[in-house]
Amino acid sequence: MGSIMIINGSPRAIKSNSKEYAAIFLKNCKCKTTYFNILKTNHHELCCKLKDFSDVLFVFPLYADALPVTLLNFLKTLEQNPPEKKPVISILINCGFLEYRQNDVAVEMMKLFCKQNGYRFGSVLKIGSGEAILNTPFKILVVRKIKQLSHSIVRAKYKTLHTRMTLTPKMFIRASTVYWTNYGKRNGLTKQQMETMNIEE
């Protein structure tokens, strides 16, 4: 049995949903798994550690339809500082939209990184409605898929998985409107204030 290095590529690593997804993975993984955040100051340290693991799992959110720049910058450092032994790279990506397929371009970018740099590409879990799903009864769907992701990596039987809230788009929009309205309310804002059309005015 190998060992897995989880790397959180979220810009808000410490407070991120990605950290929560990683925690579920850690709880359910049956092999040695170690968690790291990407910080501006630890790129080289992480690059050195990669050789000690059979697999790396990058956990990150979709940002502006693609990889977050936090992760992009780390990958560029990794390209310049490759490990002696290259692990298999798997990914767990989430987006706030209902459709998990909106993550597809970021997945293709990671595959391209692997191809250009000689890494084997492993498993993928794409999560839609990932901003709020962990605070809903649909969390059980995520936990189930993360378990499957973990098993696929541990057994080296890599696969592509996906999940999302099982709501219609209209129901999702209603639910997300309540979610964001309550988010603003906690900051003393009304829905009307959040809906301003003004930008920097």
Added chain:
Amino acid sequence: MKLILSDVPLKIQIKNDEIKYVDLSSLNIANCMGCFGCWTKTPGKCVIRDDAVKVYPNIAKSDELLYVSRIKYGGYDSVMKTMLERAIPVQQAFIRLVNGETHHVQRAVSLKNAVIIAYACKQISDEEREVFKRLIARNARNMNFKHYRIMFTTKQQLEDIVANEVQKWEA
């Protein structure tokens, strides 16, 4: 308004006052923290008060847009990507349906004719071009592109390509 956003300084002559040129590499723009402040604390305004706050209002206002970016792993390289991530104050937190897909509601963002120029020091592979095309197709939905064109070039040919596009705007 016409806007050129470039991740590299360009020696181009602009005669038309309607055209604004921004060299992102000369600006101080920090990474988005993912705090959602621009949606839920100070709607329409980023809480990080650096040079990005001068750029995203112009992105919103522009109806003709030219992005110039190095390509990396089939996407924008860091300079352009950092700016685009910092441009989310132009959207609301709230979600709407666009062609059957969920996307954020836009604030006062003009519909755009966009030209995206992706460059590299060497030839860009067909595979990388395809990923980039798919990315821009997604951007079109999330960034209010009415029409868009994508061009691939080398760093050496970049200024000629940009100058040609600017000439079209000025004609």
